[in-house]
Amino acid sequence: MTPLIRTEGLTKRFRGLLANDSIDFAVETGTVRCVIGPNGAGKTTLIAMISGHLAPTAGRIWFEDQNVTDLPVARRARLGIGRKFQTPTVFDNLTAYENLELAALGAGRAAAARSHRIAEVLELVRLSDQAWQTAAALSHGQRQWLEIGMLLANDARLLLLDEPTAGMTAEETHATGELVRELAQRLNLTTIIIEHDINFIRDLQAPVTVLHLGRVLVEGSFEEIARNDQVRDVYLGNA
């Protein structure tokens, strides 16, 4: 099986700081991948290079065998790379419905298919009852879901979720995990998640990539990672 997204020697240097150092990373279609690591490990930098918001210093990014390294953000979005930002980035003064409508417009659907899709997404992200509230009036967790919903309405096939459960209640966090699993299993969507919530990561039962100082430290299942001495050292600050 060929990976949906693959990076090759991906490097980002900010002046003296090597934020990403020659990262080789691949995620297969229909799977979920967690990316973890202490602050400053280069997680968001990696996501931003895949989404096109940051240009790499060196290396290449392949999306379905297409080299997307030099494509602008909007082109990558139309190919199916969708990014949820670390702080919820939605259209505050528009309603939840209108937020999703814009996302669906971006995917270029016909009007009838659009409203059908929006209703579907509202259901998926549990916002059917809030459809006519402005995004500003939603709770933090609902805004996170709304942004994930926008990626779905936008027909993203690769979801880049930067800390999706930040600010969520335990119940919301659990539901988010279920949503991500459902998207992979039922819709064959691929998700890369940056997270800090260790319970959330464990519940996902997805492979984990640990970044440290801009490099891939180790990859494996949650149990393998949890047992790994290097990872423990990194998180406890001994490495």
Add this chain to the structure above:
Amino acid sequence: MSDQAATTRMGPSSPHALVWLSEPVLALVVFVLLALLPIFLPGYVIYILPQYMLFGLMAMSLVLMWGFAGMVSFGQAAFFALGAYTMGLVMKAGGPINPGYIGLLLAALVGGGIAGLVGYFLFSAGVRPTYFVLVTLALSIMMEQIAVSQSQITGGWNGMYIDRLSLTFGRFGAVSLYDDAPMYWFVLPIMAAIYFGLRALVRGRFGKVLAGIRENEDRLISLGFRTPLWKTAAFALSGALACFAGALYGTHASFVAPSLGGVLFSTEVVVWVAIGGRQSLLGGLLAGIGVASLSNFLSAITPQYWQLVLGVLFVVTVLFFRGGIAGVLGRLVERHAGGPRA
């Protein structure tokens, strides 16, 4: 914050059915009243009102940029004057086809073309709204300067006289618009048609994308939109409309001078739209007509203070009613309509 959210909800994205319903109904009522006006009020009012209606069209061209795309333009009067000069030159040149028609068409094309070109380069380079304001301000200064300096074409300070256009229908004859009443009847339906056309446009895909640009352009780019092209289209349409209105104005007033395209007049347009409500096409249209009429009235009764009155009106609006008159009315309607649609 809550005030801003409340006023914006009145705007292009209101989910409240009654607000949506009431604006075109109100527009229709106003247009019908205006249509009946010549019967009751012949004379000067009928002469001057079409000019103010054309100011109203210019105000709507700014609402499109400011209220919907979120970018203020201080260059609308430049396009308006450009239209008037274009009309004047075409009318002077004459030709086998009715030069009035050619002038109107050419004005729209020239205005749309120049705005599109300027917009394309600015927006592709990722210019911020603040700098966009400055560039449009420069457009106004340039327009006035060119009109002054190229006096062999424009008449310089003396301005340019422009004939009234006549409507010709080929074999079916012609209608002269030399008298004020026919001209009034000609301008009014054009204004109404443009209002309803623009309204349909901003309620569709175009308006939604512009609202997205205003609310969060980065998010929109991340959803795959080439926002520079959408902004260019909005500015081109805005320029075309202002220029077209200016062409009609030129032939109606029969005269155009450099100050018509200057910074002062461009600023006045911004004031009208701020007072009327920058997110409401009807608010902008009626504020253009209303404030221009008020200025005319006030300048007659208190020549020394009328600009002060307008200034105070502007400051009060900006400070206390950010959505302008349309915002206040919209909120009242919303209150009486009850909560949001379920």
